[in-house]
Amino acid sequence: SQQGEEDPQALSIQEGENATMNCSYKTSINNLQWYRQNSGRGLVHLILIRSNEREKHSGRLRVTLDTSKKSSSLLITASRAADTASYFCATDASEGAQKLVFGQGTRLTINP
Amino acid sequence: ETGVTQSPTHLIKTRGQQVTLRCSSQSGHNTVSWYQQALGQGPQFIFQYYREEENGRGNFPPRFSGLQFPNYSSELNVNALELDDSALYLCASSSRQSYGETQYFGPGTRLLVL
Numbered sequence: 001s002q003q004g005e006e007d008p009q010a011l012s013i014q015e016g017e018n019a020t021m022n023c024s025y026k027t028s029i030n031n032l033q034w035y036r037q038n039s040g041r042g043l044v045h046l047i048l049i050r051s052n053e054r055e056k057h058s059g060r061l062r063v064t065l066d067t068s069k070k071s072s073s074l075l076i077t078a079s080r081a082a083d084t085a086s087y088f089c090a091t092d093a094s095e096g097a098q099k100l101v102f103g104q105g106t107r108l109t110i111n112p
Numbered sequence: 113e114t115g116v117t118q119s120p121t122h123l124i125k126t127r128g129q130q131v132t133l134r135c136s137s138q139s140g141h142n143t144v145s146w147y148q149q150a151l152g153q154g155p156q157f158i159f160q161y162y163r164e165e166e167n168g169r170g171n172f173p174p175r176f177s178g179l180q181f182p183n184y185s186s187e188l189n190v191n192a193l194e195l196d197d198s199a200l201y202l203c204a205s206s207s208r209q210s211y212g213e214t215q216y217f218g219p220g221t222r223l224l225v226l
Contacts, residue, residue, distance in 0.1 A: 033214065042218055043204075045215070090155075
């Protein structure tokens, strides 16, 4: 079953604009991770935010986590054509096995 | 590049056949997880191996099985293939020293069942 739900399912913006993707989940978590996937290839890890953190930055990426609302957002600033990809949030709520539960992803298209 | 490799990259099988997919984990990682990603969907957890033992399983039937070797590489075996098994199979390695470690994914094996 899918725990995370990304919103929107698809997003198309102009190069240079900011892109915001949201993720909601259902249960308490240890951490939440964001991944990028280009054209059905392997997943690239972007950022991990732990349940006791509220915000993290990595380059042009900013992730927020609101555990009271069970939601997270990924902001990509100053978007580039190379950012075109699918973005997934994945939650880790497990005790023992590190089982990631993924949403269905947001398909981001950056138009030149 | 994550250092996680998978083979083969693509595979075509017919219904009822068996398939073995392979994964080499990143150096220093002792845990391998397998995921199935159907077209247009997010990955779904199949199972995880830690120190050669299955350490958690998702909602997949017993015909999905695996192995982890002393060098921490891993195999995913699927028996009696069904059409719905067509998907991208991803393995991910991590270092299970504490909760919440990042999983690093390989490029995947795309399986087509005819």
